[in-house]
Amino acid sequence: MRARVQEIVFDCADPAVLVRFWAGLLGGDPVDRSPDWSYVDPPEFVRIAFQRVPEGKAVKNRVHLDLEVPDPARAAEEALSWGAEPVGRLVTDEQGSFQVVRDPEGNEFCFVSG
Structure with a gap:
């Protein structure tokens, strides 16, 4: 079995803010599916999504x-x-x-x- 990357998801506190930031960098239109989930489909790239989580970022990304x-x-x-x-x-x-x-x-x- 081979898998295909469908989207890259960032955990965050405010999906609506981050989707607009990343849409500005990569292109595409920000979409707010709900207060807890936003995404952008940049041209020629995989979807980037943002999911609200209760905890904050504590260390460097892996x-x-x-x-x-x-x-x-x-x-x-x-x-x-x-x-x-x-x-x-x-x-x-x-x-x-x-x-x-x-x-x-x-x-x-x-x-x-x-």
Whole structure:
């Protein structure tokens, strides 16, 4: 049996806020199915969903998304206007560059190039 990824789900406190943040980054229209569940279908990507949970985020993500962009520093700066927060500094090596960023609820992801 082979499985196919249907969607990636983030646990969160406010699905309506996060779906709009991620729709801004990835494209697509935010959908609020209920106060506890929102999602976006970004173009050429799997659905990203947001599920309300009672507990807050306590530690670093064990899995994160790497989002390919032409300029990670510029992408991180633009994401600030949607509520993102950069983590550390831009890292550049022979493979390219990346910038770790947190979404409005603290979920880490990276803008990458190279």
